[in-house]
Amino acid sequence: MGGLLPLIEHGIKKPVWDCRMCGQCVLHSTGMTCPMTCPKTLRNGPCGGVREDGHCEVVPEMRCIWVKAHDRSQHMPLLPRSWREEFDHLRPPVNNALQGQSSWLNLLNGRDRVTPPGWAASEAHA
């Protein structure tokens, strides 16, 4: 199961979203646009280098992932409102230990929501 599930997940999500198998999927909160395809792997919005035409600082021929994500989170049909609202949430640092794992499994067992204790403490505090 541990070996098969990531394969199945990758087989589906790679062609559709260019999934990078970070193992902690946030697609639903980013307008169904994978932030790990941003050359800087930014998970909290666009950097300041976005070109005037909305294209990427690093890959000029590519539309900025976050320009796309922002647009889609607002306008994509059938996206639940709670998902749209999650766009503005502060997503924690990537847990690099989950790379390559199935995010479906990590969603079910809650591992994708575990944050470092310092982060968790400050969230509890806020």
Add this chain to the structure above:
Amino acid sequence: MSPTSPNAFEVLCQTRTRPVVTAEFPSFDGGTLDDIRAAAEKLAPWVDAINVTDNPAAHAHASNTAMAIALTQLGFNPILQVVCRDKNRLAIQSDIVGVSMFGVQNICALTGDDVTAGDEPEARRVYDLDGPQLIKVATIMGTGMYLSGRKMKTAPHLFVGAVENPTAPPLEYRAERALKKVNAGARFLQLQIHYRPEQLEAFIAACVANGVAERAAILPTVCLTKAARALSFMNDSVPGISVPAATIERVATSVDPKEESYQLVRELAEHALSIPGVAGLHITDFRHDDSVRRLTEDLAIGPRFEEQHAHSA
């Protein structure tokens, strides 16, 4: 300055008794402490804090931490810029706690230009944290613990800020992104160099509406240049900066491009300071003459004008 009490820049960002003025320190590629002192003495009388950059435009220079420690030891007040491009979360945290032991308090978190903007595009880009995450990590460190939750011996006094670009797409999202940064702990926001007053106005208005302008000191940025070529260069080569063709034309066709460049910046600065919600000004200087002094004097801003503001208040 005691490492545990707020520094003058922090106090001013909070009280806003007069406009806050910051400026960018030049990059160093060798030299001595005397060179650092000489450069700081040229800037310090006119500004409230000095930004030390972190490998700007993805070019290696003397490290941000070394420069910030030097400035602090020489009696100046630095703002340590930290970018996410070059170091992972471990290295960034050790840098911050390290400089804090020398009395460096002001931290400005940036995503950072990509390695492809620099002269070593073959380098591995890191971005283990992103800008908003870095703000939060620095804020957590100010409570006396690392991201891991491990306690420090003493909590460093940190005043954390960030940057935002009011003129990069998606324009309508930039103030929300600023809010995300303020929610993460940013208490000052130094903006990207701008040449589009109308976009700055829209951004500030949105920051007033969503509370950012009240919770963080917003400092728009102007860039002192000498010629139209510098403007064209920024427009073509610096990620996230666009300069209207008419602005470049204005400088290019003037009888005295150097003076016209100054007047352009003066107008941009004057306009920025006139917008309700703006707390001050950040100045970058590629002229390397006495223009920082001239600008702050012409606008009557900065530490030299403390008393005047006290009287008029």
